């Protein structure tokens with residue numbers, strides 16, 4: 209496919225593509241015919257994707273990983289900044305290290321990747337930047353001051369990118385999952401999961417493919433006029449936020 213026909217065959221990077229939501233995003237982009245590189249600390253990747261070891265908290269590793277991805281797949285056209293961690297605790301107990309780790313991974317890691325990816329996108333005058341945010345970025349969540357602040361900040365980043373480079377064919381959006389069944393949520397106590405489930409209008413937790421389908425759409429040519437948006441995939445949990 210050519211870029212202007214643009215249905216498929218683009219160079220894509222997914223951070224945190226080795227497992228959970230990221231692995232489903234990798235699979236969805238591969239199914240759309242894209243060439244996909246997955247960044248994670250271990251460098252493992254789902255079948256069909258190029259696995260590259262990259263800790264997004266390290267600027268030099270991000271630069272090296274982009275270089276490797278571009279050598280294999282060409283200039284990056286689609287970035288899904290999906291790596292994320294939690295370090296949950298109540299604010300009175302939250303220390304600087306817990307704040308810094310979450311910010312450095314979820315927010316600064318996304319910034320580093322978006323900055324590096326926009327270079328080739330601006331040159332090509334085509335790009336898709338998608339941040340994995342979270343319903344709690346706008347809804348809030350007790351015990352997640354660091355995490356929700358990091359996810360809320362992605363909204364500001366996507367909107368500023370939209371205003372900064374939106375006229376050059378680059379879109380920047382946030383997909384905001386609600387409660388999705390992955391390793392990240394598996395560690396939560398049963399009563400917390402039951403409490404969430406009771407408050408989700410859909411009456412169930414989400415699955416990774418539901419998030420991935422939304423991301424794949426935003427990465428497509430069809431989504432060229434959607435930018436600066438926060439798209440919830442949360443069964444209605446965060447409605448109105």
Ligand code: NDP
Nearest residue numbers: 224228229248249263264290291292342385387388390392
């Ligand atoms: P997982 O814990 O399964 O996956 C987290 C991913 O982030 C892994 O691939 C991990 O790779 C990667 N990662 C973590 N730290 C780094 C780092 N320093 N450098 C590079 N990669 C890193 O969680 P999910 O799949 O659930 O989460 C994916 C995204 O979705 C996250 O941003 C999360 O905040 C968000 N999200 C999840 C929700 C849910 O309910 N599950 C709800 C809302 C948002 P590795 O450890 O191998 O480096």
